[in-house]
Amino acid sequence: MNVGPDNNSEKWEQLLKHWLPLLGHRNWIVVADSAYPAQTSLGIKTIATSADHLEVLARTLRAIAECRHIRAKVYVDAEFKYVTEEDAPGVSALRRELDCLLKNEKASEMGHEQTIAKLDEESRAYQILILKTTLTIPYSSVFMQLDCGYWSDAAERRLRQSLVNGERAT
Numbered sequence: 001m002n003v004g005p006d007n008n009s010e011k012w013e014q015l016l017k018h019w020l021p022l023l024g025h026r027n028w029i030v031v032a033d034s035a036y037p038a039q040t041s042l043g044i045k046t047i048a049t050s051a052d053h054l055e056v057l058a059r060t061l062r063a064i065a066e067c068r069h070i071r072a073k074v075y076v077d078a079e080f081k082y083v084t085e086e087d088a089p090g091v092s093a094l095r096r097e098l099d100c101l102l103k104n105e106k107a108s109e110m111g112h113e114q115t116i117a118k119l120d121e122e123s124r125a126y127q128i129l130i131l132k133t134t135l136t137i138p139y140s141s142v143f144m145q146l147d148c149g150y151w152s153d154a155a156e157r158r159l160r161q162s163l164v165n166g167e168r169a170t
Contacts, residue, residue: 012049012050013059015047016063016131017063019127020067021069023070023127023129023146024146025070025146025147026125026126026145027145028126028127028144028145028146029060029064029129030119030131030142030144031057031131031133031141031142032130032141033132033135033137033140034132034133034134035136036132039123039130041123041124041128043124043125043127044120044123044130045127045128045129047129047131047132049131050134051134053094053133053134053135054098056133057101057142061105064144064146067149069148070147070148071146071147071148072144073144073146073147074107075108075115075142075143076108076110076141076142076143077109077111077112077139077141078109078110079138080095080139080140081095083137083138083140088137091137091140098140102142107142110143115143
């Protein structure tokens with residue numbers, strides 16, 4: 001399902017709210033700039049939001065935070081910090097605003113080509129939802145790999161160690 005650019009803000013938000021209960025760990029949500037490619041893998045759904053990048057990101061982060069069953073591991077393109085104002089006017093202000101929006105997210109960096117390849121690979125088994133925005137600054141997409149909201153990374157590590165050690169829960 002790819003939804004074109006004639007949709008208004010309410011439409012993309014309705015679609016996001018429809019998808020969130022269906023998504024879980026190993027799914028991805030991407031808030032992408034306007035030049036992000038339309039990937040052809042069957043597991044990738046793209047929605048052209050016709051909306052502002054920061055607005056879509058803020059609303060998406062808020063919607064994920066309101067879900068008990070999921071949380072997001074956030075990734076940004078490693079290239080983004082090297083984009084200059086000369087080549088992409090407005091990038092400095094965007095960086096500041098993204099830093100503010102993502103301050104509690106502990107965002108990691110990943111190379112753009114590596115991220116696209118990872119999404120292609122992951123989409124063979126898991127759903128990827130891409131929300132394209134109207135932003136025209138390169139390498140500004142934000143990638144959110146969903147994880148279980150009620151199970152921590154530490155709990156998973158302890159479980160895996162128990163499996164290795166053959167220790168059963170009491």
